Amino acid sequence: xxxxxxxxxxxxxxxxxxIVAVLYHGVLQIxxxxxxWEGRDxxxxxxxxxxxxxxxxxxxxxxxxEEDLKTYGKAGSLLxxxxxxxxxGVEAATGSLxxxxxxxCGIALAARIRGQRYxxxxxxSDGECNEGSVWEASLFAAANRLGNxxxxxxxxxxxxxxxxxxxxxxxxxxDKFRSFGWDVCEIDGxxxxxxSQAVQAxxxxxxxxxxxxxxxxxxxxxxxxxxDNNWHYKIPTLEEIQLAKMELGVP
Amino acid sequence: MRNxxxxxxxxxxxxxxxxxxxxxxxxxxxxxxxxxxHPGRFLNCGVAEANMTGVAAGLxxxxxxxxxxxxxxxxxxxxxxxxxxxxxxxxxPVIIVGTGSGLSYADLxxxxxxxxxxxxxxxxPNMHIVCPADPTxxxxxxxxxxxxxxxxxxxxxKKGEPTIHAFDPEFQIGRGITVRDGSTVAILSVGxxxxxxLRCAEQLHHHGVSxxxxxxxxxxxxxxxxxxxxxxxxxxxxxxxxxGLIGGAxxxxxxWGNLNRVDLHKLIRIGGPDRFxxxxxxxxxxxxxxxxxxxxxxxxxxxxLNGHCASGT
Numbered sequence: 001x002x003x004x005x006x007x008x009x010x011x012x013x014x015x016x017x018x019i020v021a022v023l024y025h026g027v028l029q030i031x032x033x034x035x036x037w038e039g040r041d042x043x044x045x046x047x048x049x050x051x052x053x054x055x056x057x058x059x060x061x062x063x064x065x066e067e068d069l070k071t072y073g074k075a076g077s078l079l080x081x082x083x084x085x086x087x088x089g090v091e092a093a094t095g096s097l098x099x100x101x102x103x104x105c106g107i108a109l110a111a112r113i114r115g116q117r118y119x120x121x122x123x124x125s126d127g128e129c130n131e132g133s134v135w136e137a138s139l140f141a142a143a144n145r146l147g148n149x150x151x152x153x154x155x156x157x158x159x160x161x162x163x164x165x166x167x168x169x170x171x172x173x174x175d176k177f178r179s180f181g182w183d184v185c186e187i188d189g190x191x192x193x194x195x196s197q198a199v200q201a202x203x204x205x206x207x208x209x210x211x212x213x214x215x216x217x218x219x220x221x222x223x224x225x226x227x228d229n230n231w232h233y234k235i236p237t238l239e240e241i242q243l244a245k246m247e248l249g250v251p
Numbered sequence: 252m253r254n255x256x257x258x259x260x261x262x263x264x265x266x267x268x269x270x271x272x273x274x275x276x277x278x279x280x281x282x283x284x285x286x287x288x289h290p291g292r293f294l295n296c297g298v299a300e301a302n303m304t305g306v307a308a309g310l311x312x313x314x315x316x317x318x319x320x321x322x323x324x325x326x327x328x329x330x331x332x333x334x335x336x337x338x339x340x341x342x343x344p345v346i347i348v349g350t351g352s353g354l355s356y357a358d359l360x361x362x363x364x365x366x367x368x369x370x371x372x373x374x375x376p377n378m379h380i381v382c383p384a385d386p387t388x389x390x391x392x393x394x395x396x397x398x399x400x401x402x403x404x405x406x407x408x409k410k411g412e413p414t415i416h417a418f419d420p421e422f423q424i425g426r427g428i429t430v431r432d433g434s435t436v437a438i439l440s441v442g443x444x445x446x447x448x449l450r451c452a453e454q455l456h457h458h459g460v461s462x463x464x465x466x467x468x469x470x471x472x473x474x475x476x477x478x479x480x481x482x483x484x485x486x487x488x489x490x491x492x493x494x495g496l497i498g499g500a501x502x503x504x505x506x507w508g509n510l511n512r513v514d515l516h517k518l519i520r521i522g523g524p525d526r527f528x529x530x531x532x533x534x535x536x537x538x539x540x541x542x543x544x545x546x547x548x549x550x551x552x553x554x555x556l557n558g559h560c561a562s563g564t
Binding site for chain 2: 038042084085091092093095096098099101102103104105106107108109110111112113114120132133136137139140143144
């Protein structure tokens, strides 16, 4: 998709692909035949620049077709480089960082007001935690005991132009959220079992929101992309795509 | 105006079980009755307006009807991107209410003035902008915004404004309300300028000038029918607002007039200048500094009618 559309952020998508895959494979209670079902779990890709990861997952769960995926980035397609609100299965328009967590707080809170049991999942990037609104929402979620809210930080240690732990004083990240009142765990963000375990307790009855600090590798799965931040913006050539597919075992 | 607003919200919360009130650490006591009646449907979101707006959008996306409420500049330009992307982009039914608009809080300094909010918010697609003139319009505006169910900005004054409408007028977002009839000059008054507008009309009357006064409470969408008729029938059109001249209601009417090819020489725009107000003073004193008084406005209108070039427009 990245090659065909000439679109950037491939490494950002690979970084969180395991998290998105686990959520869409076995965690999220959603129904592509009824995308606006009121009781559905909600997933917000707050790091909207990883849209290709979301689109692949939406296709896996039947919200999009393989044909839809081929239109990514093409004129007139709803599959924009950042998810638009018109696309079935997309819960929030993202692309500007720091919007997903407040929006997710609203969704989680609505479940309590309306007497529903669904959960809200928000996936953020580590660079995104530079945004003040993330911390406003963190204070709000804890104060309002949003137990059905679960956020991930895709902690790949890079942001667009530098190490995320150096551009801003992000560390100790887990301690920060813990001190803000969250139930925090740290996992290997590519270990599927750890990902599903981390979200098991998320429920409306819980009295704390859950924060999963997922240690990840940017460009995961492709040797020449892993932890090389040039791939934040770089668009792969045809040869690089073929090589990457071979390494990933994709036909 | 804010008391009327709070009372209306409290009453409407019975009609709309989806209504949720979000406040930015302000007006707590105003909503005591709402909190009693519907615990869980009033949230003090703290001093965090970006989050409050995002939360409101998330609530609206989940079938609720949130209203956000705090002092105007903090609920508009401070969280502008949340309004743009979380509310307007997905076209969600969030009502954004600013209190203390224009120069209502003049004595608190420029941090609390809002002379740019209409200009900025009216550029956002899907957004409606409503400026009630008095407590009655404030009450009716909330009800109509809930009926329409789309992104709406309601620009309130403060408390203690006079009630101008003796009876409930027919209030519809997008339709101006004629408050006084006349035949030569039409004053389109925005929000809390209605009282000076009426005094202005009275002064003009003493000079033999028949003046119609309209509460132009909706800046977006503009009242096409009213504007078309007014530009056709009146010798002079005045748009009067407690807001900067750049981009405000007067500008919106200018743009409308340009699109609709009416005679824009008829239009006088009355509003604030392109500068911060850097002096102590209450709302009336600030208005006097900026020339937003009935006397000064009448003088400009008479000058124009007498063939002189009005200054400052």
